[in-house]
Amino acid sequence: MITAYMKYYQILLLMLVGSFTARSQQLTTSPLDSTLLYPKQYGTFENYEFILNGARIEKEELLKYPEAKFGRVFDYIQGPKRKYQGVLYLHTPWYPPSPADHHADDPAYFINNIQVSPYAIRSTLVEEYTAIRRSEQDTLIDGIVYQGSIHVDTDEDFFANRMTISEIVKKYTGLPLENVIVHWRDRYWDPLNSGIIIQDHFPLYYINPKGLLEVKVDRVRFADGERYFVHLVDQGYRYNNLTEKGWETPQKNFVVFFKPREFDPKAPCYIADFDIAGKDIRSRAQGEPEPSLGEAAYLKKLSAHMGLPADQPQAETTRDSILVQFIVLHNGAITGLESISPQKPVHAKFLQAIKQHSCVWTAAWENRKTLLFRRKMVIFYGKDKKGNIRSLDRLEYRYDALQPTS
Structure with missing residues (x-):
């Protein structure tokens, strides 16, 4: 019995030490100001596998494909026999993107009359909403045709503690936005949570800088010149996203924005046809x-x-x-x-x-x-x-x- 108790406390002690170590690492990697994150050197995706339109290519071959664009990127789970650190998926316009944006067909979203991305609207506090208005009319904004729009009025001071990706890139890298591609992701890598590639419309994406854990830059040479690939590792990213499974999201946001064209703006979290027969x-x-x-x-x-x-x-x-x-x-x-x-x-x-x-x-x-x-x-x-x-x-x-x- 004494031996069993000793083993129990040894395991408990190891867990506590691991917890303190992880917390310490998180604190040391969380930015306090831009000088701690400003990249001094740029990587070049060393030891990454390049996949273009479903076929493996060498990095230098990108110069032959002037229409090549990023689709997604993620790290491999490391192992002793793993040749590559990660993989980049690219595509040309005549090849389906991999994968498609989860919210590409969403309406245009506005918070207190300011347009935001589908990821930003899903990080709001629904409890703070005072009104929701929805329009079914197609809307052309900055070259994008949106199928309708949703306007949210809220008491939450959403923009007070957040920065746009444009501001984040400027503050932590100083790079010109016209040469930047952003990979915004959570700190945990897996194929279902590989983040989102953002190549334009940066001002629509809002991030709380307190959640930033890492800013890293890789350079990639395309046919039309060198591009900078900015990795933003953000501990809040997974809460800003929404899929049917796999990623965590605020429950009320799931109710409202799971099918953004179907909820009732006059009763956003009221389920009129819920069947309670036989329920406890x-x-x-x-x-x-x-x-x-x-x-x-x-x-x-x-x-x-x-x-x-x-x-x-x-x-x-x-x-x-x-x-x-x-x-x-x-x-x-x-x-x-x-x-x-x-x-x-x-x-x-x-x-x-x-x-x-x-x-x-x-x-x-x-x-x-x-x-x-x-x-x-x-x-x-x-x-x-x-x-x-x-x-x-x-x-x-x-x-x-x-x-x-x-």
């Missing part, structure tokens, strides 16, 4: 759904949507309330919203406001597993003598009485 729906849980930014901020958003004054009314009001219920799903989206109070004309405004701000709810959980949860809540509000709502005062949760056991 809890009414109590270890962790219960609540507005992620707090109840006061939630009521403020509901008030703004309903057109209520921001300040407390001076006129005399009387208290009233509405009791609603809905089901919070595993990803924090909601369904089955209804009023279970005696019906009043003003209740329709409440239901629409709750749907509009359906992205704020945390998921219920028990023993590290998410649950379906039926949330009942009362919203107390003040109304004037004419019956008009003047203020939302507070909310309380309600629970069904426990049924006696036989």
Whole structure:
């Protein structure tokens, strides 16, 4: 028994040492200013395999293909018998890119009237949205035809702590953008998470520089001249991307932008047709759904949507309330919203406001597993003598009485 305990603590000690070492490495590789990252020497993709249109070529042969463009690049898993460090995939316009951009057919995205990339919109805090507007009309912007557009208004100061890739390249390399190709990726390499190649429209891509772990430059000679390949290793990249599987993404972003042309902008995280038949729906849980930014901020958003004054009314009001219920799903989206109070004309405004701000709810959980949860809540509000709502005062949760056991 003593030997078993000693082995256990030895393993635990090794894990702690490994954790501290990894943390130390992360801290030493995270940039503090541009001087720590500014490349003094440029690589040339030494020991990399070059694949053009599906066939292996020598690096020097690129001079024969004036239309060659980058498709993707990633490192091989190193081993004692591995000849190459990594591989570059290239293609010419008459050959399919490898792979196609995951979001090439997405609409144009705007955050507070500033255009951003599909990766940037997927790194926003959906809980902070105040409104979403969508247009189906094709839009031509800087030579690209977008199939419609989506405008997000948000309280998040998204641009305060982020820089465009143009600014990142200028600050950390000083290279002219017209000669730059950017490879933006996460620090972990694998074929499903090989990053994205960005060759133009750099101002649409936003990065928090605090997440940058490495900036490295390789030079490659093409037929039309030398190009600089800037590697941006960013610990936040995988959270900015979105695919059906393989990469992590904020759950609410997945609900809204998984099919960006299909969600309802007036109820972005409300799933009207979710089938709850036969599902285990809890009414109590270890962790219960609540507005992620707090109840006061939630009521403020509901008030703004309903057109209520921001300040407390001076006129005399009387208290009233509405009791609603809905089901919070595993990803924090909601369904089955209804009023279970005696019906009043003003209740329709409440239901629409709750749907509009359906992205704020945390998921219920028990023993590290998410649950379906039926949330009942009362919203107390003040109304004037004419019956008009003047203020939302507070909310309380309600629970069904426990049924006696036989």
